Amino acid sequence: MIKKVTKNTILKMKEQGEQIAALTSYDYLSTRILDKAGIDLILVGDSLGMVVLGYENTLPVTVEEIIHHLKAVSRAKPRAMIVGDMPFMSYQASIEDAVRNAGRLVKEGGAESVKLEGGERYVPVVEAIIQASIPVVGHLGLTPQSLYHFGGYKVQGKDEESAERLLSDAKALEKAGCFAIVLEGIPWQLAKRITGSVSIPTIGIGAGPHCDGQILVITDMLGIYENPLPKFVKVYDELGERMKKAFERYIDDVKSGRFPDMSHSYSSGNEKKE
Numbered sequence: 001m002i003k004k005v006t007k008n009t010i011l012k013m014k015e016q017g018e019q020i021a022a023l024t025s026y027d028y029l030s031t032r033i034l035d036k037a038g039i040d041l042i043l044v045g046d047s048l049g050m051v052v053l054g055y056e057n058t059l060p061v062t063v064e065e066i067i068h069h070l071k072a073v074s075r076a077k078p079r080a081m082i083v084g085d086m087p088f089m090s091y092q093a094s095i096e097d098a099v100r101n102a103g104r105l106v107k108e109g110g111a112e113s114v115k116l117e118g119g120e121r122y123v124p125v126v127e128a129i130i131q132a133s134i135p136v137v138g139h140l141g142l143t144p145q146s147l148y149h150f151g152g153y154k155v156q157g158k159d160e161e162s163a164e165r166l167l168s169d170a171k172a173l174e175k176a177g178c179f180a181i182v183l184e185g186i187p188w189q190l191a192k193r194i195t196g197s198v199s200i201p202t203i204g205i206g207a208g209p210h211c212d213g214q215i216l217v218i219t220d221m222l223g224i225y226e227n228p229l230p231k232f233v234k235v236y237d238e239l240g241e242r243m244k245k246a247f248e249r250y251i252d253d254v255k256s257g258r259f260p261d262m263s264h265s266y267s268s269g270n271e272k273k274e
C-alpha cells in the first residue's frame with residue numbers, strides 16, 4: 001500500500017537527506033497526474049489567482065477561491081501532502097481570523113496543512129494555528145503578498161542586514177512549530193545558510209540548489225504562460241504552444257468539414273436508407 005505523505009514524512013526526508021519535490025496544483029485532473037508521477041507535496045497556492053483566475057497579482061484571492069480549488073485537488077486523493085495557501089488578509093488582521101480561516105481550508109477544502117507568508121511577527125499566528133492541530137508551512141523571502149511593501153517582485157536578503165533578519169525569521173518559525181519553510185527569491189548563499197541553521201526542511205523557489213526541496217508553479221514549468229517567466233523557472237515542456245497547435249488543428253478540421261468523420265459519429269444501423 002502507498003503511504004500518505006504527512007508532516008512527519010517531510011521532516012524525516014530532511015533527516016535522511018532526501019530532496020522534497022513539490023509543485024502547485026489547482027484541479028482534480030492535474031493532481032491525479034502529479035500523483036502518478038510521484039510528487040511529495042502539493043500546494044494549492046494563491047498563485048491560482050494569476051495562473052487560473054487571471055488576476056494581476058495574488059492579492060485579490062479569497063478564502064472561498066482557495067477552498068474551491070482545494071476541494072478539487074483533495075478529491076484526487078493524492079499520496080502527496082496537500083498544503084492550502086492562506087490568502088492575503090485571511091490571517092493578517094487577527095489571530096482569531098487566522099485560526100478560523102486555516103480551519104476552513106482543512107475542514108471545507110481538505111487541506112492537510114496551511115502555508116502563510118511572514119516571519120517573526122507572525123509567530124503568535126503560527127502558534128495559534130498549530131494549537132488548533134493544523135500543521136503550518138512558513139514562507140519567507142520574496143513573499144508575493146508583500147508586493148506593494150517591497151515595491152515590486154525583488155530578490156530579498158541581498159544585504160547583510162536583511163539576510164540576518166531572514167535567518168532569524170526562519171529560526172523563529174522553526175521555534176514556533178512550522179514543519180517546513182518555503183524560501184522564495186533569495187540568494188542561494190543565504191538559502192544555504194538558512195537550510196544549514198534550521199532542523200526543519202526548506203523548500204526553495206528561486207533560492208538555489210542547497211534547499212531541502214524545490215517547488216515551482218505547475219503552469220510555469222509546463223510552459224503554459226503569457227508573460228515572461230522569472231530566471232529561476234525551468235520549463236519542462238511547451239504545453240502552451242502544443243495546446244495552441246492542437247486547437248488550431250481542431251478549428252481547421254471543423255471549418256473544413258474534416259471533423260467529425262464517420263469514425264467519430266454514431267450510426268442508427270440503417271446506413272443504406274441514408
Ligand code: KIV
Nearest residue numbers: 024045046047182205
Ligand atoms: O502561491 C504559490 O504558488 C506559492 C509558491 C510560489 C510557493 O506560494
